[in-house]
Amino acid sequence: MIKLQERDLKHIWHPCGQMKDLAANPPLLIKSARGALITQEDGRQVIDAISSWWCKSLGHGHPLITQALQAQLAQFEHVMFGNTTYTAIIELSEKLAQLTPSLCKASFASDGSCAVEIALKMSLHARQITGETQRTKFMALENSYHGDTGLAMAVSDLGIYRLPYQAVLPNVSFLKNIPYVANKLDPLWHDCSSMWPALEQQLNQQAANLTAIIVEPLVQGAGGMLIYSKDFLVRLRKWTTQHNIHLIADEIMTGFYRTGLKLACDHAMIEPDFLCLGKGLTNGVLPLSVTLTSNAIYDLFYDDFEKGKTFFHSHTHSGNALATAAALACFNAFDVENIEQKVQTLEFTLIELLQQIATETGYLTNIRHLGGIVAADLVNAFDISRLGYLVGQEAIKRGALIRPIGNSLYWAPPLNIEYETLLQLRDITCDAIKTRCCVS
Ligand SMILES: Cc1ncc(COP(=O)(O)O)c(C=O)c1O
Incomplete structure (x- = not known):
C-alpha cells in the first residue's frame, strides 16, 4: 500500500512552501490535536509552538x-x-x-x-x-x-x-x-x-x-x-x-x-x-x-x-x-480562561526561557518579545545555507513545530499553554539550535 504521505504528495500542492522541500521532509501525518499538542498517526507528539500560523490562541480542541x-x-x-x-x-x-x-x-x-x-x-x-x-x-x-x-x-x-x-x-x-x-x-x-x-x-x-x-x-x-x-x-x-x-x-x-x-x-x-x-x-x-x-x-x-x-x-x-x-x-x-491574565505570565516565561537558550547556545541575537510572542535571530556563524529551515526541521524531529521565518526563530504558542510544555519546548528548541547552528 502506498504510504499516505506519498499519496498526499501525488495530488496536493501545500501552501507557503517549496514542494521539493516537502518531498524531502514529508508533511506530518496528523491524527489528533488537543491544547498545545498535536499527535501524529504513529503516536509521536509535537508541540504547536506557533499556534498553527498564529490562530490557535486557545489551543486545539477547546471544549x-x-x-x-x-x-x-x-x-x-x-x-x-x-x-x-x-x-x-x-x-x-x-x-x-x-x-x-x-x-x-x-x-x-x-x-x-x-x-x-x-x-x-x-x-x-x-x-x-x-x-x-x-x-x-x-x-x-x-x-x-x-x-x-x-x-x-x-x-x-x-x-x-x-x-x-x-x-x-x-x-x-x-x-x-x-x-x-x-x-x-x-x-x-x-x-x-x-x-x-x-x-x-x-x-x-x-x-x-x-x-x-x-x-x-x-x-x-x-x-x-x-x-x-x-x-x-x-x-x-x-x-x-x-x-x-x-x-x-x-x-x-x-x-x-x-x-x-x-x-x-x-x-x-x-x-x-x-x-x-x-x-x-x-x-x-x-x-x-x-x-x-x-x-x-x-x-x-x-x-x-x-x-x-x-x-x-x-x-x-x-x-x-x-x-x-x-x-x-x-x-x-x-x-x-482569563486569557488576559494568563498572557501576562506567559510573556515573562517565554522571554525567560528563550534567554536561557541564548545563554546556553550563544546562537541567538536580537531577542524581542511582546505578549505571547518571543523571537530572536539565529547567529549564522558558519554561513550555513537556509539555517532557519534546518533548525525548524530539526525541532520537528525532536517534537516541536516551529517554522522560523528566514533565520528568525520565534514562539507564539497557544496563550493557555502549560508551563511544563514550555519547558519541553525550550529543551527541544535548544537542542535543535545546538545541532544545526554549528558544523560538526
Ligand atoms: C497580519 C496579517 N494579515 C493578513 C493575513 C492573511 O490572513 P489569511 O492567511 O487568513 O488570508 C495574515 C496571515 O498570516 C497576517 O498575518
Missing part, C-alpha cells in the same frame, strides 16, 4: 468551541447572508462593536486577506463617493505582510511573495526606517521623537494622494516578528487624522490578546478607521474574518440604490453560521 459548534450544527450550517440574519451573528457583531469606541459596523469575510481587501476597497470607494478622486494610493510599512490576494499582496513588502505579480499590482509606497524595539522597556517604545521627523518627511511627500495607510499594529508577523514603537503608532494615528487619511489596522495576527491586550491598538490607545480581524476570531476552528469600520464611513455608502454607492463585495461564506458560533464561543472562552 467550549466544540460544544458551540455542535449546537449550531443541530440548527443550520450556512444560509447565504445577503438577505438573512440570525441571533448568533447579531450577538457576535455586538461584541465586535464593543472592542473599540466607534467601530460599530461589521463586514464579514472568510480569510484574513479578504478582510484586508474589504478595508482597502472601502477606503478607496469612500473617496469616490466624497469626490476626493486624487486619493487613490495606499501606503504600508517596510516588512509588512497583509495577505496573499491581489490588493493585500500589493501592500505587503515581502518581495518573494509579491514580486512575481508586481506587473499587475498597484504601486504602493512603503514607509522606511520604522522604529523597531526589543520590548516595552526599550526607550523607543515610549518615545520615537528622534526618528519621527524623517518618517514624517516620507509621509508628507505622499499625503496628497493617499487614501489609506495600512499597518500591522506593533508586531509585523511574516516580516519576521518585528516589534515597533508604540509611540510611532500614536504619532501615525495623529498624522493620518490631521491629513484626512484612513488608518487601517490589520490585527489579523495581533488581535485577541496575542500582544497581551485584547487589541494591539490598545497599547497605543488609538482607534483606526478600519480594523481587520481573523485567525484568533474563531481560534482557527473555521475561517472567519471581519472588517470593522465607523458609522462615518458606513453612512457615506448609505443612500438610494440608484445613487450607485452600494458596496458590492460579497463572499459565498460571509456570515457562515458555524464559524460565527465558534467566534462567539471564543469570546466566552477568552473570559472563562
